[in-house]
Amino acid sequence: MELTLNDLKELLGNSSPSTSPWKIGAIYLIRTVTMIDTGRLVAVTEHELVLEDAAWIADTGRFSETLKSLDFTEIEPFPDGRVIVGRGAVIDAVEISATQRTKK
Numbered sequence: 001m002e003l004t005l006n007d008l009k010e011l012l013g014n015s016s017p018s019t020s021p022w023k024i025g026a027i028y029l030i031r032t033v034t035m036i037d038t039g040r041l042v043a044v045t046e047h048e049l050v051l052e053d054a055a056w057i058a059d060t061g062r063f064s065e066t067l068k069s070l071d072f073t074e075i076e077p078f079p080d081g082r083v084i085v086g087r088g089a090v091i092d093a094v095e096i097s098a099t100q101r102t103k104k
Helices: 005-011 062-067
Strands: 027-032 036-044 049-058 074-077 083-086 092-096
Touching: 027 049, 027 083, 036 083
Parallel strands: none
Antiparallel strands: 027 036, 027 092, 036 049, 049 074, 049 083
């Protein structure tokens, strides 16, 4: 069996960036093993996600309802600038329609 370079990359897990599910510029709610963050995705590296306009969501209330309404129970915005999230800690992520920057 003969392997092409693309076959080898796929076997090694080095797929092209165009196949990434992450969308630069999209706003995400990201659940990690220890917390929930929201923010606008500005970069994806091999080991990190980089967010701007980020906040720590300390309490979501009813999760499925809050994802629709974006009326989070407790919000702690990060200072302006970039927030780096380790990809190894990510459990799941969902696109949301607005950043959460008002302390609540």
